Amino acid sequence: MLTFVVFSVRRAWQGFWRNSLMSLAATATMILMLLLLAGFWIIQTGLNAGLQFIEQKVEVVADLNDNAPADQLLQVETTLRGMPQVASVTFVSKDQALQDFRARLKARGQEDLTGYLDTNPLPNTLEIKLKNPQDYGNVVDYLDGQPTVVSQVTPIQNLVNQVVTVTNFLRTVGVVVLILVGLTVLFIIVNTIRLAVFARAEEIEIMRLVGASDAFIRWPFIFEGAMVGLFGALITLVVLAVVATPLQEFMYGFFRVLPLQFGTLVVRDLTLLVVGAGVGLGVLGSYVSVRSYLIR
């Protein structure tokens, strides 16, 4: 069994190089298609991250009465933290809020008129982030029931609805596009390998006439397909690695807001995707192609 595998791999290696023109054509197609797939996957991942980031921004803001009793305030905070829908609760003091406001004005280059103010017109607030942006109902109800502490609740209700609809839509579109691109890549690669194997139909026919069993013919082709996939995947990864840093810097310089840093987890997933898709499609393509000549 092992001998057979070793032997088949050796024949696959020979086959790859002796039909170098076709192998390289197939590999080149593989590379381009994997790049396309990886590109879409990155965009999809980035989109998801961005959407998550936007959704995280969705929160319920409770303006607090300046004279709210500290213990009641504390209790409200604790209750909120205990609610299953709530992701985080942050207390922002009115001084903090004013500082933030000034910083923002400055960043925008606008004149800071807040210096002329006698008192700080901004309230203390509680910023409540939700685990699921759609679950704001209970939180708002609860806050509305605390008039001593809370002066006003701004659930940004409509905004929430809109954002959720938009992000869900974009997510769906992203997944659909990714699936379509995936199918395209699948078809193109299988088709390319089919054409490459077609040019060797005569070879397969002769092997059969000389008494080669189906497995004997098939396995070298399958390993050859795997080689095409593996080579293609490796080169794709190299290209991605080379392109990654400048692209990331460029993106980062632009979308300062979005956390488009790719962590090691993303890199691992991407590597798995590219190598898996490459080898998988290579094998599938070879299998399908050879099968059509063996079945007759």
Add this chain to the structure above:
Amino acid sequence: MLTFVVFSVRRAWQGFWRNSLMSLAATATMILMLLLLAGFWIIQTGLNAGLQFIEQKVEVVADLNDNAPADQLLQVETTLRGMPQVASVTFVSKDQALQDFRARLKARGQEDLTGYLDTNPLPNTLEIKLKNPQDYGNVVDYLDGQPTVVSQVTPIQNLVNQVVTVTNFLRTVGVVVLILVGLTVLFIIVNTIRLAVFARAEEIEIMRLVGASDAFIRWPFIFEGAMVGLFGALITLVVLAVVATPLQEFMYGFFRVLPLQFGTLVVRDLTLLVVGAGVGLGVLGSYVSVRSYLIR
């Protein structure tokens, strides 16, 4: 000459059908790649339309003094209309503005408190749209020089800058992606046709040995490539036509704001793109492939 063309086309037709397996594989690749190209082109066009729409929203708003003399106001309006940078000038009366505001509140389901107002706190305004959103400088300067009429100018300066940067960026990205996709499509199609022709290398060799001139061999292949391109383009167009209406409705239902209706002009451009790319790439692919066998 004409005989030669007719003869070559006949041989191309024969060649297409006698190598139907390869021709159909090449055509299938062609279709998928053209769909990809068309998809990106549509996205790019839609993006451009969207960006244009956003840029059109950028305007300079001049709040007017309630007691501005009518003749001076008229003169300001006339001068603005005469400025080359200005696309349009709209006078919005304070009553109109209040109505709009109320309508907006109602649409958002918010409580309308404006009923309790004694007077209308909103000013009359002039909304000035610019041809090029970056050219707001002169307009703002002029308005600032009319203190009797204009109480405050809101050029949304920063917003303008930001919007322009974002739209320019997205436009650039769109074009770059379109070019990359275009190159991918080019390569994949040429490569596929190369593989298809490769399987017929022996045929080309025999033709040469029997005394066929290069042109005699080449033209049928080129017409065959054109056929692959044309068939592919036609099927692509059919697919696009079938998909267009539901997709458009879906998009429209969602992005109510964006004018994503495709006019006949867009349809014409798309048809030209698909047919041109299909036939062009088919011919190019055949030319390149056959050339490599004729050059030796």
Add this chain to the structure above:
Amino acid sequence: MAPGSSTGLLRHPTLAGDRPPETTSERLVLALRDVAKTYPNGRAALRDVNLTVPEGDFVFLVGPSGAGKTTLIKLLIRDELATAGQVLLDGQDLGRLPRRQVPRVRRKVGIVFQDYKLLPRKSVWENVAFALEVTGTPGRRIGPAVDRVLRLVGLAAQARQLPTQLSGGEQQRTAIARALVHDPRLIIADEPTGNLDPLISWEIIQLLLRINEMGTTVLMATHNAEVVTALRKRVVGLEDGRVVRDEVGGAYHRED
């Protein structure tokens, strides 16, 4: 496998009828019963063919171009299926053979194709070795066997060349080497000397005769009148798809 079995030099029925009687005591390597083959385009290449070849026989298959010799051979290795009748190889009905069994049956046979059918991207050596590899012969035994058979057909010097780098005769000899290398019990050769000069032709024939004497059955389609007439072996004549004669000790041309 019993290549060296003592069934070697067999006595054949000596009548010159259309169909030698089947002596049940002998094992039949090949048997065609009422076989007809009509190609999908409607051409009837074989009609009512009855033919039996006992083990150890040496049979020349002769007949004009287009008589159906190659078609008959294609039936024997199940490259084509008979449209009527039975084709038995080693007692197995090829028409009923499941697809998966076909390679095993083909490996029993050494076949020289009229158009050689060499693997275009393998060298002479690799082409010949291939016939051993498909049988699962261990690598260390392949080398010596291939070298030996290449020396037998006079191609030792060309071992590393690709088929496209060979002369016509060298290609033909590669095909012959591949058919012999795995010591098959049955050798089917379709016009194996068409591109060989008379000297090498005779050497190849002598080689086949020697192999036949060791017990291997040989069926050879040929136009080489000189060889057929000189050897006086069994001659099966095909014409227009029909067996028109089956003589032991016959000449190439009919002698009546």
Add this chain to the structure above:
Amino acid sequence: MAPGSSTGLLRHPTLAGDRPPETTSERLVLALRDVAKTYPNGRAALRDVNLTVPEGDFVFLVGPSGAGKTTLIKLLIRDELATAGQVLLDGQDLGRLPRRQVPRVRRKVGIVFQDYKLLPRKSVWENVAFALEVTGTPGRRIGPAVDRVLRLVGLAAQARQLPTQLSGGEQQRTAIARALVHDPRLIIADEPTGNLDPLISWEIIQLLLRINEMGTTVLMATHNAEVVTALRKRVVGLEDGRVVRDEVGGAYHRED
């Protein structure tokens, strides 16, 4: 073109030397001067070959398998280039011929390849017609010419079949038909009867003789000893890449 010119039955120099003297009065269709051919893999297939063929000649090219016959023929149609020496066809130095002129030169020659080289997806009829189409013959003249030549080689019934649907001999005859159909001034046939039965072989040879008598030059590489010896035409013997004899009225085997 002067296919029917009266240079028909030429007198040849009758000495049996290695190289017949060049009679300057005769037009040379072929001339090889000190030609050598070494293949990229280092095999020397031809060495110091000198050979001239005047118009109207009928030459047999003989020699053992691998002697270099096909290589010589490949040089004549510039399929390969000589590594040394000059190859002249109709007075044109093929080594200096610009690439674009090659098809024009090849069209002057009718060539039967040892491996036929039929277009795999064209029918017999189309394969033969192809040789006329490349010369730009108008369509209405192609039909009758193809039908006529197919009748000559006995393939009228197979006209619609593809090469894969032909017997070996039928493929060979298709190749012959294609070489004859455009009335070339020079016919080069590489082992054209290897897959034909003796009867059809003789018919083809007779056909070539008749065509030769009309003034067409014929060069034929063959292993068919019977034919060569019977006809007593000019025989050029190759061995190991060298011309070892050049006799008018020779036999297949050396007669000293």
